[in-house]
Amino acid sequence: MTEMVRAENVHKSFGSLEVLKGVDLTVPQGGVSCVLGPSGSGKSTFLRCINHLEKINAGRILVDGDLVGYRERGGKLHEMSERDVARQRQSIGMVFQRFNLFPHMTVLDNVMEAPCRVKREKKAEVRDRALSLLDRVGLAAKVDNYPAQLSGGQQQRVAIARALAMRPKLMLFDEPTSALDPELVGEVLEVMKGLARDGMTMIVVTHEIGFAREVADEVVFMDGGVVVEKGSPSEVIANPQQERTKAFLSKVL
Amino acid sequence: MTQPTETGRARPEAIKAVAVRHPGRWVMIAVLAVLVAMFLHMIFTNDGFRWSFIFSSYAPGKRGVMFTEPVLEGLRGTLLLTLFSMLIGVGLGIVVAVMRLSPNRVLSSVAWVYTWFFRAVPRLVLAVIFGNLNILWSRIGFGLPFDKQIGQLFGIDNFDGQIFSIRSTDLLAGFVAGMIALGLSEAAYMAEIVRAGIQSIDTGQSEAAVALGMSRGQVLRRVVLPQAMRVIVPPTGNEVIAMVKDTSLVAYVPVTGELFFQLQQVEARTFVVLPCLVAALIWYLIICSVLMVIQFFVERHFGKGYGAAGKARQRLRDIQVEQGGRITATGEGTP
Numbered sequence A: 001m002t003e004m005v006r007a008e009n010v011h012k013s014f015g016s017l018e019v020l021k022g023v024d025l026t027v028p029q030g031g032v033s034c035v036l037g038p039s040g041s042g043k044s045t046f047l048r049c050i051n052h053l054e055k056i057n058a059g060r061i062l063v064d065g066d067l068v069g070y071r072e073r074g075g076k077l078h079e080m081s082e083r084d085v086a087r088q089r090q091s092i093g094m095v096f097q098r099f100n101l102f103p104h105m106t107v108l109d110n111v112m113e114a115p116c117r118v119k120r121e122k123k124a125e126v127r128d129r130a131l132s133l134l135d136r137v138g139l140a141a142k143v144d145n146y147p148a149q150l151s152g153g154q155q156q157r158v159a160i161a162r163a164l165a166m167r168p169k170l171m172l173f174d175e176p177t178s179a180l181d182p183e184l185v186g187e188v189l190e191v192m193k194g195l196a197r198d199g200m201t202m203i204v205v206t207h208e209i210g211f212a213r214e215v216a217d218e219v220v221f222m223d224g225g226v227v228v229e230k231g232s233p234s235e236v237i238a239n240p241q242q243e244r245t246k247a248f249l250s251k252v253l
Numbered sequence B: 001m002t003q004p005t006e007t008g009r010a011r012p013e014a015i016k017a018v019a020v021r022h023p024g025r026w027v028m029i030a031v032l033a034v035l036v037a038m039f040l041h042m043i044f045t046n047d048g049f050r051w052s053f054i055f056s057s058y059a060p061g062k063r064g065v066m067f068t069e070p071v072l073e074g075l076r077g078t079l080l081l082t083l084f085s086m087l088i089g090v091g092l093g094i095v096v097a098v099m100r101l102s103p104n105r106v107l108s109s110v111a112w113v114y115t116w117f118f119r120a121v122p123r124l125v126l127a128v129i130f131g132n133l134n135i136l137w138s139r140i141g142f143g144l145p146f147d148k149q150i151g152q153l154f155g156i157d158n159f160d161g162q163i164f165s166i167r168s169t170d171l172l173a174g175f176v177a178g179m180i181a182l183g184l185s186e187a188a189y190m191a192e193i194v195r196a197g198i199q200s201i202d203t204g205q206s207e208a209a210v211a212l213g214m215s216r217g218q219v220l221r222r223v224v225l226p227q228a229m230r231v232i233v234p235p236t237g238n239e240v241i242a243m244v245k246d247t248s249l250v251a252y253v254p255v256t257g258e259l260f261f262q263l264q265q266v267e268a269r270t271f272v273v274l275p276c277l278v279a280a281l282i283w284y285l286i287i288c289s290v291l292m293v294i295q296f297f298v299e300r301h302f303g304k305g306y307g308a309a310g311k312a313r314q315r316l317r318d319i320q321v322e323q324g325g326r327i328t329a330t331g332e333g334t335p
């Protein structure tokens, strides 16, 4: 199986604060990795490094075989131009905790914006695709609404459709259900489960242990900027070996 | 155990209570009514206004002073001056605001110095200075910078690296000088307004846009500025209205094709002072009222997706969809 994501010994500091202290992660194509860990452990930061929203200080990250943010030439790393970084990001979808839909555009325009403006695809084709994506996330009736008129769960499903419209080969989810009322969490997780079934490669930062147990191929437990433990859900969740993992799981389960 | 809620209960009688009295308000209203009546009485009966001079004819065979040729020309000049200086102000203001927010220290410092300078100098002084600026250069052109000095370096006298140039007295005088003075000054204020607007947008917005692969320019044009407009438009409306009034300052450049100057000319010829001033006042009232109406519609446009109006419109559309047919504004369904 080919590797979709490979992170090797990733370090990241904000000023003097070292947030990531050597993180390794490999996700095969079509694999689903769930990242668990207490607040402040660097989960979001790591996710943001994968699409170069944050620059890493040491180590390397490859997505689909390509270095993220850099090019290797003659044994030396060259920073990528802003345009090339943007092109790389086109194939990496990201879903945020607070949805971040564009409030001045309708649901349909939110989904169509990037394929039309960034990839310059034909409007009619994008429209068909956007409508079928919105149908898939159960929002066919809301295409002409503005985000402010939707519930949190509906907004997050639009955000997922918006990311999918770029036909990404990798999807990053940063606590996609943490800002939702409990009764709305299920509808978003359902959409994500469907994506996993269809073979999308996903890295999901989440506190939804049930989701991780059901969907993840690999569960990664992070604390203090390092990966403390990783393995299949049955290993890490059902039978953790490390004290820190046990302590965390006993709190969230 | 839960109680079943009672249904089918009779609606109680509507409350009929004696309202609280506000005697102070009534006194206030009475005083205001008298003042308004006195004001209207003065306007209609005081001959000093000479309304016919203003509206119908200011001299035998002539139109009212508001509608004479030179005054209408002046009105056109005022409107054009407002338009062009605001275009310069908004365009340059956006550039300065973006520079100010740049992570590059040099760019943000230059932007800071720009706003500092143009906010510190009074517009009137700026207008006069720009009217006299043409004594600095004989010609103004576009081409190789420092061409004379470079020419001397290679021993060529009068080396000319300009692609085109024109006499500075032709360019930097009158209308253009006034327009540039007002536009540059306005850009400093607009830069502050635009900067506040951009900063009011949640960073999650540009983050989401960047994550979709948008370039920095696209993020600004498609995501940040359209949302910032909601914050930018109301103060910009005030700026436009202020600009209409400030155009009268260019009389000192000097610019003659301007409303207030032209009315003062009539005043100097006819020795009829107050009616001319009132005519100017009426024109300014009309222009600014029209602008305020335009501002209302612009604000509503950029309020899309927010607030009560947008929600109401959407609710109406939802109802239509539910009923499976069109409905009229009064809410009655049509088959």
Ligand SMILES: Nc1ncnc2c1ncn2[C@@H]1O[C@H](COP(=O)(O)OP(=O)(O)OP(=O)(O)O)[C@@H](O)[C@H]1O
Pocket: A014, A017, A019, A037, A038, A039, A040, A041, A042, A043, A044, A045, A046
């Ligand atoms: N831009 C930044 N500048 C400075 N410090 C930052 C920045 N972003 C994150 N940090 C710090 O890095 C640490 C890790 O943050 P991160 O958001 O990655 O944690 P997390 O695991 O996602 O936590 P949570 O579960 O609360 O989202 C925190 O201590 C945070 O304060």
Ligand SMILES: [Mg+2]
Pocket: A043, A044, A045, A174, A175
């Ligand atoms: Mg986080």
